[in-house]
Structure formats: structure tokens, C-alpha cells
Amino acid sequence: MMKKLYEGKAKILYSTDNAEVLLTHFKDDATAFNAQKRGTIAQKGKMNCQITVALFQWLESKGIPTHLIEQSADDEILVKRVKIIPIEVVVRNIAAGSLCRQTGLEEGHELPFPLVEYYLKNDELGDPLLTCDRLLILELATEEQLKQLQTLALSINQHLQELFASCQITLVDFKLEFGIDTQGQILLADEISPDTCRLWDQTQSDPERRVMDKDRFRRDLGQVETAYQQVQKRIVDRLASYEA
Amino acid sequence: MMKKLYEGKAKILYSTDNAEVLLTHFKDDATAFNAQKRGTIAQKGKMNCQITVALFQWLESKGIPTHLIEQSADDEILVKRVKIIPIEVVVRNIAAGSLCRQTGLEEGHELPFPLVEYYLKNDELGDPLLTCDRLLILELATEEQLKQLQTLALSINQHLQELFASCQITLVDFKLEFGIDTQGQILLADEISPDTCRLWDQTQSDPERRVMDKDRFRRDLGQVETAYQQVQKRIVDRLASYEA
Ligand SMILES: Nc1ncnc2c1ncn2[C@@H]1O[C@H](COP(=O)(O)OP(=O)(O)O)[C@@H](O)[C@H]1O
Ligand SMILES: Nc1ncnc2c1ncn2[C@@H]1O[C@H](COP(=O)(O)OP(=O)(O)O)[C@@H](O)[C@H]1O
Ligand SMILES: [Mg+2]
Numbered sequence A, B: 001m002m003k004k005l006y007e008g009k010a011k012i013l014y015s016t017d018n019a020e021v022l023l024t025h026f027k028d029d030a031t032a033f034n035a036q037k038r039g040t041i042a043q044k045g046k047m048n049c050q051i052t053v054a055l056f057q058w059l060e061s062k063g064i065p066t067h068l069i070e071q072s073a074d075d076e077i078l079v080k081r082v083k084i085i086p087i088e089v090v091v092r093n094i095a096a097g098s099l100c101r102q103t104g105l106e107e108g109h110e111l112p113f114p115l116v117e118y119y120l121k122n123d124e125l126g127d128p129l130l131t132c133d134r135l136l137i138l139e140l141a142t143e144e145q146l147k148q149l150q151t152l153a154l155s156i157n158q159h160l161q162e163l164f165a166s167c168q169i170t171l172v173d174f175k176l177e178f179g180i181d182t183q184g185q186i187l188l189a190d191e192i193s194p195d196t197c198r199l200w201d202q203t204q205s206d207p208e209r210r211v212m213d214k215d216r217f218r219r220d221l222g223q224v225e226t227a228y229q230q231v232q233k234r235i236v237d238r239l240a241s242y243e244a
């Protein structure tokens, strides 16, 4: 018997007959600016589900442990239930978004090394940036876990950069969530999609045209569905060509 | 010949006949919340000058290199001219202020270890919190300098905690500025005063009464001058007793 456990901004979690397995339903709802802006992106649930499955399978094939079990419908996946670490792990290759607003760095500035950042997953506090020391003081993770998160985040970044580059997409930055499974292992959880990444089309030079992610929705650039479709198509085609 | 070089929120800098020496004049002006709140605290210039001189001499006696040369008037000091590193180094022993607002920690929570934090000294950006990686990417300091800043900050914290504790004052947190002198050495610069520290009177348990610092001005608690006077008197008396 399925029971709704949690409805978030972009997904709904259901319990399943197996206590260790959850069903994640991807919604078409879109929110931005800590849910002050709300809307719908047609077909987003299916597209983000498909993209997440493709990327998580790619990462699993590279040795990254993830929560993904299998896709159970166009907009549904079965996942291993984990205890989510309440941190948004953000990896940045190019300066954009809050990094620019907070530091004065220009959007598009190539960072000298991939920046792994931690934000408290807390909508009331506005997902504040955490230093490593703050993270330890808040007891959100141990020093050992923090090291593991950083290693995983950097490794995921390398594998995703490789895949996106082969799709002529620049991986500007992205957000990850991790959880602890019943064996105490850290698994990559949640989703990776144009909702949670900044992706720039390398075949476009115009700074608005190149945007292939939720920034189209945030900044009212239009053609949101088309952009998500393009991301989905390029990734799926690329992975099919690898399998062939 | 003296020339006004810079007028800040709390002090005025003048050049002197010696290119390597500046004169710092301490003003009675008080500002808070990034200068949105403005006022005057009677005698503050003289009190903060006296307190800064006492604390910097105490730290020099403990081996901390500072910019202080000598006091030249009640509200004036001569200092070595440095290139200020544009970072506010904050040391926290007890949670208060922006740490609480940003993380949800309760005011008064004793931190498990002294927290050294870095904020960009930039009023336009609102002095944002920096992670170590952001600080390096912005090229505000080298990795080597960052290590030195942390070591100095922790050592200053220990020496100040010792002195304040002997005055029955709890050193909750404080802000430091450092600069590079003509020999390339890092010196403690600027000031240390009730404008730049949170100080709680250990003889008072009431959370408003115990406040002995600029929070009285920020939060309109009244008796601001009296609090600054008390800090000055206790430190001066204590240091006199050490000398005797
Ligand atoms: N494997 C998992 N086990 C338990 N919770 C998960 C798992 N994967 C993701 N989650 C959580 O499920 C929720 C997904 O819904 P979402 O709409 O993204 O929520 P939110 O609005 O909180 O971001 C998130 O809170 C996420 O942390
Ligand atoms: N030894 C020094 N050499 C050069 N500049 C200094 C020195 N000590 C402090 N300063 C700078 O002098 C200014 C002091 O004035 P203040 O009123 O505190 O300015 P602000 O409003 O910028 O904080 C600060 O900008 C500080 O960084
Ligand atoms: Mg989410």
C-alpha cells in the first residue's frame, strides 16, 4: 500500500510495501526564490525523471553509489529510503547566481578550481551558506562524512562534466543531496536535472539564449520546456550512442 | 604636515611627516546595520582609543605584532601604515548576532571550539560571510596568509579571553583587521573596543543588563556610555594591578 509521506516543491514521496523503498513522483510544478515565484513547466515531471535516471545510471556506472533502484513510470522512480543529510552540496565550475551576488564575481567567471559549497537545507532561514566549521558546529555531519561528501561531489562533478561536454553543454554549477542508508553508507539521493543544475548550450554564445535550465523560468526567458527537452534529448542520444 | 586620508564610520586617518606612520583619530560617531542606524556616543572616541591602546599593548606583550606605535592624544594613536587585507576576521566563543540569525543557533550557545570566520570588508555587498575557498578565489589572501591569520586570530582570542575573564567580562565575539607592513609582515591593525567586540558582564545575569558593547546602541538598551566606561575602567585597573 502506498502512502504519501511528503510533498515538496518539485516531487512527492510515497512509501511502498517495502519499508526500505520509496516511490518518488516528479511534478510539473516549478518554484524559485525560496518558493516566492511559482509556476508550472509542461512535461517537466517526465523530463526531470528521465534526466535524473539517465544521470544517476551514468554515475552508478562510474562507481558512485546512488539511491536509484529503477524507473517505475514516466515520472516515477523507486529509490532506497535514506536519512537525508540536511545540506545542499553545490559544486560550481563557473561563477553564477548567489556566488556572484554575494562576492561581486562576474557571471561567467571561470573558477580556478571546482568550488564545493554547503548550504543549510532550511527554507525558513533561506538556505544559508555554511562554512565547514559552521556545518560541524551544527552537527550536520562529522568531519569524516564532510570529507566523503567533498570527495563524492568532486568525483560526480568530473563525471557529469565529461558527459555534458560530450553533449555540447557546459556544466556551470549544480546542487546535490546525500543521504545515509540503513547500512550507514552515504548515497547520492534526490535528483539531478535542469531544476538543480545551471547548464549552458555551447552552440549558443548569447548569454540568454544559451541558458538550458531553471534560470529560464527564474528570469522569465521563455522557451522553458524546449530547453529541458533539449537537455533530455542530448543526454539520451549520447548515452544510447555509448551503449551502441 | 598632516593630511586627512580617509574618514570612516568610527575613525579618521591622517598622514604624518613620516610616510610609514599614520595618525588615527577616534570619533564619537556610532553606526550600526551597515550604517543605516547612526548616532553619537559621548566620550566614545577617547574610551575606544584608551581601550584599543591597552589591549594592543597587552597583545604586544604576549608577542602579537600590532600596528600600534604610541598614543599621541586622548583620542589619537600613531600607527604603522599597512596595506589592510580587506577581510574582517571574526572570532566567536559564544553564538550571537549574525551567526544566530543565519544558522538558527540560540544566542548564548557555547561553541565547542572558537570559530574563526572571514567576512568580505565591503559595505556595498553587506560584508558577506566568506568560505576559505571563496576567500582564495577572490585572491584576498594566499593559503599561507590565511593560515597565519587563523593562527594569529586564535592566539589573540586566548590572550584577550584571559584578560577579560580577569575583569569578569565574557568575550563573546570580536572583529579583527590585519594589514601587511612595508617588510611584508602581517600586523594586527585597526582597533579592538566595545565597538568591535561583544562583551558580557559576568556580574549580571539578565541578558540585557549584561551587555557592555555596541549592542546597547544597536538594540537601544540605553546606558551606552556607562557600559563603555565600565569596560575601560576594568581593563585599565587590571593592567595597572599587573604592572604594580
Ligand atoms: N532516497 C530518499 N529518501 C528519503 N528522502 C529523500 C530521498 N531522496 C530525496 N529525498 C527527499 O525528498 C524530497 C523531495 O522533494 P522536493 O520536492 O525536492 O522537496 P523540497 O521542496 O524539500 O526540496 C526532498 O526533501 C529530499 O531531501
Ligand atoms: N595601520 C593602518 N594602516 C592603514 N589603514 C588602516 C590601519 N589601521 C586601520 N586602517 C583602516 O582605517 C580605517 C579606519 O576607519 P573606520 O572608521 O574603522 O573605517 P570603516 O568605516 O571603513 O570601518 C579602516 O578602513 C581600516 O581598515
Ligand atoms: Mg528539492
Ligand SMILES: [Mg+2]
Binding pocket: B008, B009, B010
Ligand atoms: Mg572600521
